[in-house]
Amino acid sequence: MIESALDLVGAGAEAGEAMHALIAQLYPICRSITGDGVRRTLAAIEQRIPLNVFEVPTGAAVFDWTIPREWNIRDAWIKNSRGDRIVDFQRCNLHVLNYSTPIHATVPLAQLKAHLYSIPEQPDRIPYRTSYYREAWGFCVTHEQLASLNEDAYEVCIDSSLTEGHLTYGECYLPGTTADEVLISCHVCHPSLCNDNLSGVSVATFLAQALFKRRRRYSYRFLFIPGTIGAIAWLARNQVEAARIRHGLVLTCVGDPGAFHYKKSRRGDAEIDRIVAHVLRQQPGQHKLLEFSPYGYDERQFCSPGFNLPVGCLMRSVWGDFPEYHTSADNLDFVKAEALSESLSVCLAVCDVIEHNRRFRNTHPFCEPALGPRGLYATTGGGRAAVENLAKLWALNLSDGHHSLLDIADRAGLGFTTIRAAAAALADHGLLAPADDAPD
Numbered sequence: 001m002i003e004s005a006l007d008l009v010g011a012g013a014e015a016g017e018a019m020h021a022l023i024a025q026l027y028p029i030c031r032s033i034t035g036d037g038v039r040r041t042l043a044a045i046e047q048r049i050p051l052n053v054f055e056v057p058t059g060a061a062v063f064d065w066t067i068p069r070e071w072n073i074r075d076a077w078i079k080n081s082r083g084d085r086i087v088d089f090q091r092c093n094l095h096v097l098n099y100s101t102p103i104h105a106t107v108p109l110a111q112l113k114a115h116l117y118s119i120p121e122q123p124d125r126i127p128y129r130t131s132y133y134r135e136a137w138g139f140c141v142t143h144e145q146l147a148s149l150n151e152d153a154y155e156v157c158i159d160s161s162l163t164e165g166h167l168t169y170g171e172c173y174l175p176g177t178t179a180d181e182v183l184i185s186c187h188v189c190h191p192s193l194c195n196d197n198l199s200g201v202s203v204a205t206f207l208a209q210a211l212f213k214r215r216r217r218y219s220y221r222f223l224f225i226p227g228t229i230g231a232i233a234w235l236a237r238n239q240v241e242a243a244r245i246r247h248g249l250v251l252t253c254v255g256d257p258g259a260f261h262y263k264k265s266r267r268g269d270a271e272i273d274r275i276v277a278h279v280l281r282q283q284p285g286q287h288k289l290l291e292f293s294p295y296g297y298d299e300r301q302f303c304s305p306g307f308n309l310p311v312g313c314l315m316r317s318v319w320g321d322f323p324e325y326h327t328s329a330d331n332l333d334f335v336k337a338e339a340l341s342e343s344l345s346v347c348l349a350v351c352d353v354i355e356h357n358r359r360f361r362n363t364h365p366f367c368e369p370a371l372g373p374r375g376l377y378a379t380t381g382g383g384r385a386a387v388e389n390l391a392k393l394w395a396l397n398l399s400d401g402h403h404s405l406l407d408i409a410d411r412a413g414l415g416f417t418t419i420r421a422a423a424a425a426l427a428d429h430g431l432l433a434p435a436d437d438a439p440d
């Protein structure tokens, strides 16, 4: 019996469209690891969920790193000698090397070419390139644009600034009945790129919105942070909070129609690793589990050995594996409402297991209790009734105070929600008693 996690979300298609609309709203903003692009992005998120915005000053030490100068950009272009804007930041913000130093000069073609980046294998796409920690100026162009340049005097202008300022990040904290935390993290530092990572930003925002309305056993902390330096800054400033994280997910590349991929935490056998694997098994379609590696997104920081937090990374297509990755083709057409909706459903199903995975003890452990007289054993109702009966037998047999409902679901090969419903029915009749201190 396959249960679809999609059942857990009432308005799947509607939510998908709304998440796509949020991506479309954020898409034109030129973001980076610092600057007003991040602030404008956080302001848009704050329209939907409660958000605390933090500013970390330039020069602040965060573990082995230093918060860099703040980067902002107003305009950039390359003009030929006729005065035509042949490359224009206003048309696409990927055209500027992200974190480019300011420049205004007239240069010959050979000198210009030393500052141009293109992808010869994908001649109609603009690459996304950054230079955060090495001062440089540059433009990213299609290879077709590069090939069409003739000898000329080119006026280049990058109206950017690198100044003492701040690194900005946002936090949405939803308190639960316990202080134990679930961390959901996404990066907000990429400019006009949709799957990497406005998809993660949008799904995280809607997940927070959905959980905001629910009764929560765990407290949830959503981080909207610049990649790498933002995660390092957050961890450096929140070591007490980090110690409360019991489960965590980094969300990225969750808007394309590719199969789900889950990269396990460094621990490899954390509860979150087993929960996501279980939920993905219950989903229609293919999925793949990936072992931890110290490369990728901010799980690298959360899983650094000093923290070793139970944080994995949920993706659909894996970064670097899809041709649109870090190019102008990672656009609004590449991300789909239906894919976003499925990703939100998976996240909600994961949170459902996190919230309700608990242990019980069978109060009648000597032989099977009589279920029929209690109305707990269906004799009609076909396949579904047979599955529900089987789920009760598994829940009774393995509820010894040690096996969790997830353990039982995995061992039985049944969905968590089926086992959870069976356990609830048995508990209602006094056949199972709570064997943990989770609040009812």
Ligand code: ZN
Pocket: 190, 196, 326
């Ligand atoms: Zn990226």
